[in-house]
Amino acid sequence: MQGFNALRRQVVLGRVSGVPVRADYRWFFVIGIMTLLIAASTMQISGEIGFPGALAVGLSVTLIFFISIFIHEFAHAAIARTENLEVVEIVLHFALEFHRFLKSRVLQSRFCSQDFEIII
Structure with missing residues (x-):
């Protein structure tokens, strides 16, 4: 079981626009x-x-x-930056991908209609 837990660690793939991109070892x-x-x-x-x-x-x-998949996740991070959110990292996991921000909040996006809110 310890071998499987070792696969949960992450490797840094690089930085894109100053944001570190990490991948779970299970991706490989x-x-x-x-x-x-x-x-x-x-x-x-x-x-x-x-x-x-x-x-x-x-x-x-x-x-x-x-x-x-990475381009999709990077697009989330890019839009978050346009909304003045600090993107901490983009993490590519085995079953899900996410981007981590410094703060969470609900915001009105200037790219969407007034009825649509983005929850970050």
Whole structure:
């Protein structure tokens, strides 16, 4: 069980616009599983590509997927900054992603209608 708890730790992937981006170690396990599943599916569809080619396709598709998740989370952080909230970090977890702000509050966004409130 201690080995599984070690996977809950986070690694710093870098900084984007001064905001640290961290990922849970379990993400790397999921990237590996997704890569292998997509590679296996690719080999069934096109057996001519071979295992190295299918692995390259699987890794490419998986990375594009995870990059899109990061872009989505970064967009949340960018909008929060436009609302004068201090973004502390962006954390990519195994089952959910989030961005942490210095303070939580309910605000009216200038990008949304008056009836819509963003809870941060």
